[in-house]
Amino acid sequence: MFKGLQPILYGGREVWPLIEGGKGVSATNHASSGAWAAAGGIGTVSAVNADSYDPDGRIVPQVYKSLTRRERHEELIQYAIDGAVAQVQRAYDIAGGKGAININVLWEMGGAQRVLEGVLERTKGLVTGVTCGAGMPYKLSEIAASHGVSYLPIISSARAFRALWKRAYSKAAEWLSAVVYEDPWLAGGHNGLSNAEDPRKPQDPYPRVAELRATMREGGISDDVPIVMAGGVWRLDEWANWIDNPELGTIAFQFGTRPLLTQESPIPPGWKARLMTLEEGDILLHRFSPTGFYSSAVRNPFLRNLEACSERQIAYTPVEVGDHAFQLDVGIGTKKNYWVTRGDLQHAREWFGAGYTEALKTPDDTLVFVTPAEMKTIRKDQADCMGCLSQCAFSSWADNEKNSTGRLADPRSFCIQKTLQDIAHGGPIEENLMFAGHSAFRFKNDPFYSNGFVPTVKQLFDRILTGA
Template sequence: MKAINTIRMGGVDVLPLVEGGKGVAVSNGLTAGAWAAAGGVGTFSAVNADSYDAEGRTVRQIYTGRTRVDRHEELVAYGIAGGIAQAREAREVGGKNARIHANILWEMGGAERVIRGVLEGARGLINGITCGAGMPYRLSEIAREFGVHYYPIVSSARAFSALWKRSYSKVSDWLGGVVYEDPWLAGGHNGLSNGEDPKRPEAPYDRVRKLREQMRAFGLDDTPIIMAGGVWWLEEWDDWIDNPELGPIAFQFGTRPLLTKESPVSEAWKQRLTGLKAGDVLLQPFSPTGFYSSAVRNEFLQDLEARSERQVAYTSEPIGEHTAEFGVGPRKRPVWLTPADREHAVAWTGHGFSEALRTPDSTLVFVTPENAREIVKDQVDCMGCLSQCRFSNWTQHGPEFSTGKKADPRSFCIQKTLQDIAHDGSLENNLMFAGHNAYRFGSDPFYSNGFVPTVKQLVERILTGR
C-alpha cells in the first residue's frame, strides 16, 4: 500500500484520517480528543451533546416546558451547554495543537443558534465545523464570523455547486475541505436525492471524480475532499491515494471508532457490533427528517417496516374503487376503502392492530392500542429537535410552529430514541445508527478474541493499511 502522508487541511498538516461525527452523544469530547491526539482530525457531535453537573455526572435532557416552543428553548440551551462541554473535553484530551471539529446537522432544531452559542462559549477550542443533513448555505458566514474553517457534507457535485454559487464563493478562504458522504454506504442520515434509487448504489469513485472536476472549475484544486462512508481498510482505497485525478483526499471513519475503549456507547452496543452480518444495516425511509438513513435492522426498524405494510389508502367519500365503508376511531367515523383493502383492515384489526391512524398521504396505518398511545404521546411531547418534523408536524418557524400537515404516525420521535440508546437504553427498541460495513467487525482479525482497541491503537492500525 502507498504511504499515508500528511495532508494540508484547514491551514495545517494532519494525517488524512478524520473521525466522523455521530450524534446524539456518541462522538464526544473524549473520542474526538483521542483521535486528534493520534494525529488525525477529531470530531465531536454538537447535536444535543451531553453536558455535566458540578460532580461530573451527565445531565439528562428532561423537558418541563408546557408548550413545544418552551421545550424547544430548553433544547437549544441543552445543545449549547453540551457542545461547549464536549469542546472543552476534546481540547483537554487532544492538547493545544490538536485539530478539533464540531459536527452539526443543518436540519436540527435551532442549528444556527446552537452552533453560534457553542463557538462563542468555546472560542479558540474548535478549529472547524462539519455540517450536513440539508443545504447549509449560511455555514460559511458562521465560520468566517468565528474564524474557523467549514466542511460541508455533500453527496454529489451538483449539491456542492449549488452551495458554492449561492454562498460559499463569497467565503472561500475559510473552506477547509468538502466531505463526500456516500449515500449508500454511510451510517446515519444520507443525502439521497429524489433522482437516486436507494436500491441501486453507485460506485463512489466516479461521483468523487465529478465533485473534483466541479471544484477545479471553481479554483479549488488543492481543497481536500474527505471520503466518508464505506471506508474500512485503506489498502482497499490504494488507487485513491496520491491520485492526480482526484487531488488531495482524506478518509473519514464513522463506524470503526464506535468500537474503542474511549467510545461512550454501552458495552452491550459494542458487543452487538461484533455479531452483525452483511445486510444487517438497513437503508430506510422512516426518519422524521424526510431523509433516508442507515441503521441496524432490529425490532425497532422491523416494527416501522411492518407498520408501513399495514397501510391502506382511503377516501372521505365513496369514489371510484373506494366503495367499502370502514369505521375509524372511537366514534367509528366512516371512510371508504377498496373492498380488498377493507378485508386487509378487518384482518389486521382481528390480530390486535385495531387502531387506524391517519397519515398525511390519505392512508391509514394499523397499530395496536398500546402503540397508538405511545405515538400520540411522543407527538404531544415534541421538543422541536428538528427544524421541521414530519412525525409531530413541528416547524421552528412561527407564528404557528406547524408544517400545516397531519403528523405522520409512520415515523417516530428521533430525539427520544437517540437519547435513550446513547444512555444505555434498549438495543432492540431504539434506532441504532451504523454504516453498512459494520458487519466487518466480526471478520476483521484486528478484533479477534474480543479485542477492543484504544483510539490510538485503531489509528495506528489504520495507518498500516489494515
C-alpha cells in the same frame, strides 16, 4: 505507514488525513474525538444535543419542564449549546495540542444556526472547523468565517456542492478547508439520496468524487483543498488508487463506524457487543426518519416494527368513489366515513382481529393499524415534542412562525430525539434506533477484532495508518 499517505496542513499544523466522523446524539463525544486528535488526526465532536455535566462530572439529564413546544424548544437549544461547549473543552484538553478538533452539526436540527453561533462564541481557539450536512447549509460559510474557523460542508453530489458554492461559499472561499463527500448508499445515519437516485442501486463513489473535484476546479478551488471520502471506508489499502491520484486531488478519509468500537467510544457496552454480531445486509437504508431523509441503521426489532406498521396500511377516500366502495367498519370511530377497497377491508378486519385495533391517519390519505399501546406511545411522543428538528414529520413541528409544517403528523415515523438519547445512555438496543454504516458487518470477521478485542482509539488509529 501505508504507501502514499501523507500528512496535510490543517489548522496551522500537520495532521494525518484521517477524520473521525461526528456521529449523532452522544455517539461521538470528547473522549473519542480528543483521543483521535491526540493520535494525530482530526477528531470530531458531535454538537447535536451533546451531553453536559454537573459540577461533580455527572451527565445532566435532558429533561424538559416547559408546557409548550416553543418553550421546550428553547430548553433544547440551551442544552445543545452547553453540551457541545463542554464536549469541545474536554476534547481539546485530551488532544493536548495535537491533531485538531472539529464539531459536527446537522443543518436540519432545531435551532441549528443559534446552536452553532452559541458554541463557537464560547469555544474560541478550541474548534478548528465545522462539518455540516443534512440539508443545504448555505449560511455555514458566513457563520464559520465570522468566528474565524474553517467549514467542511457534507454533500453527496457535485450538483449539491455547485449550488452551495455559487450561492454562498465562493464569498468565503478562504475558510473552506475541505469538502466531505458522504456516500448516500454506504454511510451510516442520515443520507443525501436525491429523488433521481435509486436507493436500491448503489453507484461507484469514484466517478462521483471525480465529478466533485472537477466542479471544485471550475470554481477555482485548489487541489490542496481535500475531498473527504466518507461512508464505507474501512481500511486504506482498499482505497489505494484514490491516494496521490491526479484526477481526484488531495483526498482525506472519514471513519465513522470503526471508531464506535473503541475503548473511548461513549456508546454503551451492549451496543458495542451488538456491532460484533452483525451480518452483511443487517443495515437497512430506510425512510422512516422524521427528517424526511433516507438513513441507515441496524435492522433491529425497532426498525422491523416500523416496517410492519407501514405494511399494515390501507388507502381511503372520504366518499364512495371507484373501487373504494366499501365502508370501513373497524379501527375507527362511528361518525367517520372511510371508504376502502374490498381487499383492504378484509386486511383491516384481519389486523383488527390480531390486536391492531387502532387506525391512525397519515398525511398521505392512508390509515395504519396499531395496537392501543402503540397508539398511546405515539400520541405521548408527539405531545412531548421539543422541536429537535427544523421540521418534523412525526409531530408536525417546524421552526417557523406557526411552529407547524402544515401537514398532519405522521404516525409511521418516530421521535428521533427520544430514541437516540435513550440508546446512547444505556437504553435497550433492540428497542431504539441504532445508526451504523453499511460496513459495520465487517467487525465480525476482521481479525483485528478477533476474540472480542476492543482497541483504544490510538490502537485503531495506528492500525488504520498501516492500511489495514
